[in-house]
Amino acid sequence: MKKKYHKFNLRFYSIVVFLLLIAIILSSKLIYIQVVEGDKYKKIAEKRTLKNVIVKPIPGNIYSDDQSLLATSVAKYELRWDSKVVNNKDFIKNKEKLAHGISKIIGSDYLKIKKDLQRAREDDNRYWLVGKNLSYSDYIAMKKLPLFNLPSFKGGLIIQQNIIRERPLGKIAERTIGYERPDTDGRFFRVGLEGAFSSLLEGKEGYRLKRKIANGKWKSINDTNEKEPKEGYDIHTTLNINFQDIVHNSLLEQMEKYEAEYGTVILMEVKTGAIKAISNLGITSNNKYFEKLNYAVGTTQEPGSTFKLMSMIAALEDGVVKPSDMIDTGNGERIIYGKKVKDSKKGGHGSISVSKVFEVSSNTGIVNIIYDNYNDNPKKFIDRLYNMGIHKQLNIPIKGEGRPKIPYPTDKDWSGISLAWMAWGYGVSLTPLQILTFYNAVANNGEMVKPIFIDKIGRLGRPPHIKYSKKVLNPSICSKETLSAVKKMLLNVVDKEWGTANKIKDKNFTIAGKTGTAQTEYTKNSTEYISSFVGYFPAEKPKYSCIVVINKPNKTKGYYGAQVAAPVFKKIAKKIHSGITNDIYIPFSNLGLTKKKSFEKKESMPNLIGHEVMDAIVFLEKNNIKVNVFGKRGKIKKQSVVSGTPLNKIKSIDLSL
Structure with missing residues (x-):
C-alpha cells in the first residue's frame, strides 16, 4: 500500500x-x-493599425495677364463621423443642435438627420457620412457645429479633402491652358501649360498619421499633418482673356459658317513675342466644335502662298530681282517637268512687277523668280532660308511642337520640281505658330523673337521663382532695304484694289498681311483646301501679329484664304484696335471706385485675388452674398468661390487676406 x-x-x-x-x-x-523584443512587436502592431497617408498639396493656379484665373484647384470635402469617441452625455446634450446645423448646411431634412445620427450612435458607426463634395464654406460651417468643433478624438469629425481642377473660362483655350486625361494604358498625362509645368504646379506632398478603426477604415490621429504639403507654384501667363474671347468666338463663327474640319488662331505681341490669345477648334462627331488638339503648335502643313514671303525675301536679299523688275507671268500657267503651275486668275496677269507678283499672289510669277534664278544652284536658295532660321523648331514649353520641313538639295526625296514647288509653299511644312513667328519678325523690324506663353512663375506675395523675358532667335532676318520692300508689299495686299485681301481693308486702321490657299490631299481624287491669312496691325506701327488657319472648309461655300480666313483676322484686329469690349467678358481687373459702374452689371464671380477687401465687400454685398473675412490686413490672397461662378448661385464667400 x-x-x-x-x-x-x-x-x-x-x-x-x-x-x-x-x-x-x-x-x-x-x-x-x-x-x-517589445519594440519590434510594437512596430509590427503599429504597421497594422497605424500608417502615414500622403497628403496631396494644392496645385498652383494659372493666371492670365491681368491675374484672372485660367485654372485653379478647388478643395471639396467629404466629412464623416466616428460616433464611438463621443461620450453619451455630450451626444445627448448636442444631438439636436448638431442635426439642425447639418440639415441647414447640406439642405436635408432635420428629422431625418437626427434619426440617422441616433442610429449611427446605437450601431457604434465609426464612419457615418455627414456630407460629400462640400465647399470650403460648408466645411468651415460644419467645423463650427457642436461636437464637430472639438478635436477629432473627442468630437469624432473625420475630414477628407479632395482637390478638383477647374477652368473658369470653360472650353476656351482649354488645349493651351491644359488638362489631365487618362492614356489608353490607364496612366494619366497632361497637355498644354498644365503638362509643361506640372513639376512646378504640383508642389510637394506631405503626410498625416492615421489609425485603423472598425470596418477597415482609417482615421486621422491629429488635426494637423506630420509633414505639411508644400503648395505648387502659380503660373502667370501672357494670355489676355478679353483677347482670348474675341479670338475664340471670331474663329468659331467662321468655322460654323464654312463647316470646316478644324481651325486655329494665334495672336502675338510684336515686340515681345508674348502670346496674347490662342484658339484651336476641331469638329466632333455631332458637328460641334471644341478645343480638340493644339493645331497651332503641333500640326505641320504645307503653307501655300503664305510661304511666298520667305521666297520673296530670299530673292531680294540675294539681289536676283528688285521690287520694280517686271516678271512675265504669261497666260498664268507654266509646265515644269510635266507638272503644271497655275494662277487662280484665268488667263494670268501678264507682265507685272515683282511687288505685284506678291500682292496678287501669282503662283507662276513667284516660280519664275525662284526657279529661273536658283535652278542652277538651289542650295543657295535653301541656305538663305536656313539663314533666316525657319528650319528650326521654336522649342516652346508646350509639348508636341511640329518639326519644320525645309528640304535640302542633298535629300533623297529632292527632285526636279522641288525648288519650283517650294517657291509657292508646297513640299515644305511649318506649324501655324512657326509661320506667325516669321511674319512677326517682319513686323518687328527684322528681329525674330521666340513666342512666350509665360510671364513668371512664383507664389503670391513673394519674388518670382522664375521670370521670363524676351528671347531673340535671330537679330535680323534680312536687310533693312529688303524689309522695307516686303512691308510695302504686305500692306498693298490689303490696301490696293488688286491686293488679294483688299476686301478686309478698313478706313480706321491699317492691316498688312498675306493670304494663303493651299491645296491638301491633292494626290487623291478630291482636292481639299487650307485657307489662311497671316499679318499684323496697325501696319505703320505694328503692335500685334496674327495668323488664322482654317482647314477643309466646305468648298461649295468657299475656300480661298481671302474669303474664309481673312475676315476672321479683320474682325479680331478691329475689335482689339478699337477697344470694343461691350460684347465680351470683362475681367474683374480693377475694383477701384473709378470702375464701379462696369462691375454692377457682372453676372459671375470675378477674380478677387490681389484686390482691396473693402472694395470686394461692397461689390459682393450688393449682390446679396455673405462675406467672411479671415486675416487682419492686406489684400485678398484666396477666395473660396472660383471666379466665373454665377452670382445668383452664391450664398456666401470666404476671403483670406
Whole structure:
C-alpha cells in the first residue's frame, strides 16, 4: 500500500514540476518578448493599425495677364463621423443642435438627420457620412457645429479633402491652358501649360498619421499633418482673356459658317513675342466644335502662298530681282517637268512687277523668280532660308511642337520640281505658330523673337521663382532695304484694289498681311483646301501679329484664304484696335471706385485675388452674398468661390487676406 502511495506521489510531483517548468519557460518567454523584443512587436502592431497617408498639396493656379484665373484647384470635402469617441452625455446634450446645423448646411431634412445620427450612435458607426463634395464654406460651417468643433478624438469629425481642377473660362483655350486625361494604358498625362509645368504646379506632398478603426477604415490621429504639403507654384501667363474671347468666338463663327474640319488662331505681341490669345477648334462627331488638339503648335502643313514671303525675301536679299523688275507671268500657267503651275486668275496677269507678283499672289510669277534664278544652284536658295532660321523648331514649353520641313538639295526625296514647288509653299511644312513667328519678325523690324506663353512663375506675395523675358532667335532676318520692300508689299495686299485681301481693308486702321490657299490631299481624287491669312496691325506701327488657319472648309461655300480666313483676322484686329469690349467678358481687373459702374452689371464671380477687401465687400454685398473675412490686413490672397461662378448661385464667400 505504501509502495503504491509512494509511486502516486512521485508521479504527482513529476507532473507539478513539469507544469512549473512550462510556466517558467512561458513566463521567461513573455518577459523576453516584452523587454527584449517589445519594440519590434510594437512596430509590427503599429504597421497594422497605424500608417502615414500622403497628403496631396494644392496645385498652383494659372493666371492670365491681368491675374484672372485660367485654372485653379478647388478643395471639396467629404466629412464623416466616428460616433464611438463621443461620450453619451455630450451626444445627448448636442444631438439636436448638431442635426439642425447639418440639415441647414447640406439642405436635408432635420428629422431625418437626427434619426440617422441616433442610429449611427446605437450601431457604434465609426464612419457615418455627414456630407460629400462640400465647399470650403460648408466645411468651415460644419467645423463650427457642436461636437464637430472639438478635436477629432473627442468630437469624432473625420475630414477628407479632395482637390478638383477647374477652368473658369470653360472650353476656351482649354488645349493651351491644359488638362489631365487618362492614356489608353490607364496612366494619366497632361497637355498644354498644365503638362509643361506640372513639376512646378504640383508642389510637394506631405503626410498625416492615421489609425485603423472598425470596418477597415482609417482615421486621422491629429488635426494637423506630420509633414505639411508644400503648395505648387502659380503660373502667370501672357494670355489676355478679353483677347482670348474675341479670338475664340471670331474663329468659331467662321468655322460654323464654312463647316470646316478644324481651325486655329494665334495672336502675338510684336515686340515681345508674348502670346496674347490662342484658339484651336476641331469638329466632333455631332458637328460641334471644341478645343480638340493644339493645331497651332503641333500640326505641320504645307503653307501655300503664305510661304511666298520667305521666297520673296530670299530673292531680294540675294539681289536676283528688285521690287520694280517686271516678271512675265504669261497666260498664268507654266509646265515644269510635266507638272503644271497655275494662277487662280484665268488667263494670268501678264507682265507685272515683282511687288505685284506678291500682292496678287501669282503662283507662276513667284516660280519664275525662284526657279529661273536658283535652278542652277538651289542650295543657295535653301541656305538663305536656313539663314533666316525657319528650319528650326521654336522649342516652346508646350509639348508636341511640329518639326519644320525645309528640304535640302542633298535629300533623297529632292527632285526636279522641288525648288519650283517650294517657291509657292508646297513640299515644305511649318506649324501655324512657326509661320506667325516669321511674319512677326517682319513686323518687328527684322528681329525674330521666340513666342512666350509665360510671364513668371512664383507664389503670391513673394519674388518670382522664375521670370521670363524676351528671347531673340535671330537679330535680323534680312536687310533693312529688303524689309522695307516686303512691308510695302504686305500692306498693298490689303490696301490696293488688286491686293488679294483688299476686301478686309478698313478706313480706321491699317492691316498688312498675306493670304494663303493651299491645296491638301491633292494626290487623291478630291482636292481639299487650307485657307489662311497671316499679318499684323496697325501696319505703320505694328503692335500685334496674327495668323488664322482654317482647314477643309466646305468648298461649295468657299475656300480661298481671302474669303474664309481673312475676315476672321479683320474682325479680331478691329475689335482689339478699337477697344470694343461691350460684347465680351470683362475681367474683374480693377475694383477701384473709378470702375464701379462696369462691375454692377457682372453676372459671375470675378477674380478677387490681389484686390482691396473693402472694395470686394461692397461689390459682393450688393449682390446679396455673405462675406467672411479671415486675416487682419492686406489684400485678398484666396477666395473660396472660383471666379466665373454665377452670382445668383452664391450664398456666401470666404476671403483670406
